[in-house]
Amino acid sequence: MYQSKIGELIANSKLKREYIQEQLNVSRGTLSNWCIGKTHPNGPELFLLADLLEINVNQLYHWVEDKEERE
Numbered sequence: 146m147y148q149s150k151i152g153e154l155i156a157n158s159k160l161k162r163e164y165i166q167e168q169l170n171v172s173r174g175t176l177s178n179w180c181i182g183k184t185h186p187n188g189p190e191l192f193l194l195a196d197l198l199e200i201n202v203n204q205l206y207h208w209v210e211d212k213e214e215r216e
Contacts, residue, residue, distance in 0.1 A: 147206045151194070152180030154205065158198055169193055 155162060155176075166176050169190055178184040179194075186194055195202040 146211050148209045149182040
């Protein structure tokens with residue numbers, strides 16, 4: 146399964162959360178949900194967020210092997 150790194154990347158970014166919210170036209174709650182992995186940005190939002198953070202879109206998530214998959 147994949148796991149969001151959005152919260153970590155935003156926390157380490159020079160950008161303020163309010164600025165990111167404005168640029169993506171999303172609410173505080175929406176951005177918060179992305180940061181904790183409760184919900185996920187849609188395709189265009191992923192690319193805009195990656196652009197703002199000056200990273201590749203692939204860096205927003207990483208793969209974590211599920212224990213059940215190994216058994």
